Amino acid sequence: MSFSQLGLSDAIVRAVTETGYTAPTPIQTQAIPAVLQGGDLLAGAQTGTGKTAGFTLPVLHRLSTDTVGQQLANNTSPRAIRALILTPTRELAAQVEESVKVYGKYTRLNSAVIFGGVSINPQIKQLRHGVDILVATPGRLLDHMAQGTVKLDKIEILILDEADRMLDMGFIRDIRKVLAALPPKRQNLLFSATFSDEIKALADGLLDKPATIEVARRNSTVEVIAQKIHPVDRDKKHPMLSHLIRTHKWTQVLVFTRTKHGANKLVEQLGKDGVGAMAIHGNKSQSARTRALGEFKDGTLQVLVATDIAARGIDIDQLPHVVNYDLPNVPEDYVHRIGRTGRAGAKGEAVSLVCVDEHDMLKDIEKLIKQSLPREVIPGFEPDPTAKAQPIQLRSGAGHHRNPRPGGNGGGRGKPNGGQPARAAGNGGNGQQPRGNGSGQQARSNGSTQQPRILGNPNGGNGQRSAGQRDGGVRNGTPRSGAPRPGGNAPARSGGGRGR
Template identity: 55%
Template sequence: MSDIQSEIQTDSAVPDTSAIRFSDFGLSADILRALSDQGYVNPTPIQAQAIPIVLQGRDVMGAAQTGTGKTAGFSLPIIQLLLAHANTSASPARHPVRALILTPTRELADQVADNVKAYSRHTALRSTVVFGGIDMAPQTAALRAGVEIVIATPGRLLDHVQQKTLNLSQTQILVMDEADRMLDMGFLPDLQRIINLLPTERQNLMFSATFSGEIKKLASSFLKNPVTIEVARSNATADNVTQTMYRVDDGTKPDAVSHIIRERNLKQVIVFSNTKIGASKLARHLENEGVKASAIHGDKTQNERMAALEAFKQGEIEVLVATDVAARGLDIAELPCVINFDLPYNAEDYVHRIGRTGRAGASGDAISLYSEKDERLLVDIEKMIKHKFVRAELTGFVPKPAFERPARREGAERNGERRDRGDRSETRGSSSERSTHHTRSAYTSTPISRKEKIDPWFLKPYEPTVPTDAANGAASNAPQAGASIKPPKHKLAALLGGAPKR
């Protein structure tokens, strides 16, 4: 294997592809029919440059912003190259795995699989997707029936290899989609194991929005004389996405997100959080504010994540709070806005995040919130994308006082819900103050006296008990009013088991 030798690069100038049509690439009538079903006529710049190179059988490194059509850039020529092996035989042996597409996340794998299925719908080629988090049985059944194209996450793919339900000995094409994210997620050992399972002679394709030094090092180890295609400057952001930076205090970020959603009347927005706990807390906060929100992250089951994503696409959920891993590969048509609740620790993730909006040439907004402690992360992003942000103030936003509680949920009183409205953080007073027996109202902090509830008997002066009758000196049999009745004293020996002998 050798280093990158050939290169096609257009820097920040995006070529005009309005005069190019998919029919100019020599694609089969079945593929063109499928593209027509999708309403596709003209390719995007990455597609226009990648498809002819892949059809030549060359290795490719393709770099373009997220949302510019990289999936079709490699899947369309793969389907065209495999049409020579397409057949309608029922025998699994006639349908070996000939193309393997690796993705870092389940969501991206599912998205790529949908695209491949749509583009090959009028052909006899078979495809399937395998990823973790769900039952392996249906995946095993599909693999054993025979498929030419497999879309997979690395871990689940190796599970099937170990159980001998997948054979890669006849694979002719390997695709690594979002390879930088796979390295970030620690998949490098799995990728090396998978590469060792493949035939030496094969075509290798790498597509991603960003190419770090680690990615280029990995590419040089297994790509052979690759052609590097960059339709825009490496690590650049899309020009049709408006990027805004608002400085807010760290503790007021949840309220700032609510304010932005209300002021802009956003009905479909993805909010990015760096942590799973943070995503869940923010989703709950938005729900309490009356915003339909749901969180997706690694602790959610695959069914929960897919259900939330589907509800978001259908408009049943207005805000999807996601971590980077869960959001990678999400393709929402005409998504108007994304919000960075946290600035990403990895500057390259910023490009992927804002690439969720402004897809396929549409315009979009990318709003980021940052506090004083995030300044270093912001500078790293500016250095990577070579763009200086204007720090703006969020106009009209008045943070809630720290002690203010969210509004009571509707129906709480009907359900008998009890809440402590007192100020639990109040500093306790002295012992004399604590002995006044005051309580606080549920609606005010003014002390309320309880003197009207004190029995007057307790206010009488102390009267000692008179042991004898003052008139005749005899012992009194009836206790006087206010005197306490004391039990007779017993000898200690009687209490311990009997009086001593006399």
């Protein structure tokens, strides 16, 4: 099936074709016709399935082909906001808005993205000129609402992207405040990687007789990802990782650690082993995150070490290896972590280094994904069968076995980093931490593998250009030379804490 067969306008199909995509993914095949029909939609799709295009393409079609869209003289004429897309983090907001720009380039529609951590004044100026599609993070949108600089009374379509992540990050109150300001008659689209009880409750209160789409089993892991457990003693994890990288000649490895300190320490250790590595996490400056992710994407950096904040923010074509150096303390984050590989039908490998302290975490993960993961003991790294489990350090100075909800490295739901207030402003070390950063740089050549390109985001999955705290973002920059589509590698300004 082609995109034109899904009912999209010639202008949108032309833009899609220019990005090099030919065949819609399963979520796009199902979601696009459903959105075009005008009804509400509840969609379950894992990361890497092309869900962003699944809602941006039909929204662009609806707004550009109706009476109001046809009456627009050009994309700079005054207009009211007609579609609102809420995302949990900066880099996701930037990625989605980039998709809107690329796919809508031949329409008369325009868009804007607003987020915290940057000056509000340029956003006010852009909103004053009028935009059709607004992409926003909840906190900064509420700032604009409080100042009266954004009007939502003409919204026709509301999209909640990664709704499960927004709930995990404690945004439910913010979402409710936004919903109260919207017209009651509108189309609502809710996209989520997982369907928890909280998501079902939100959907029941928000959606009216929605069409329901699930392109993967709930909380399932992508079938093309080869998953493996390597049992190892806690003090042998670093030597084992170096051994695996050298023995298998891994050239691009994304490694997840539990803490920022652990990420920094591992980078230092790998460096002493002659393995090039850099870290991205909330305490890193924006320029450092931009550099690290940019070099990792273009293949010049061998190992990128990240904390869970980056689990949904790193989007790289054909990433071959993900390593859980530490198991996540929230089982769902395992699914999001390993979803960095095996994207768009490509094969990938997810390896977890598991010590005795993490056996309970492993049981919870296997219960969630409904499968027992294969174990492989590496010769020379056999774990001590008499070793006793120790409490896992989830935050500085405190030992915990579990962390009940995601929300930083150790806080409860909506209270990142050890219970700091979720709405408190502060530096990058407090509040909800960035989930990774992109540089707008192009990934390795499409010809590097035999896998066909499948439509996801217009940057081939590499369009995020900012670190994502609760709110944050980037400004448009100049596309990298030779890049086939718009984007920007101008670094974002480093933002504050989880709020503004």
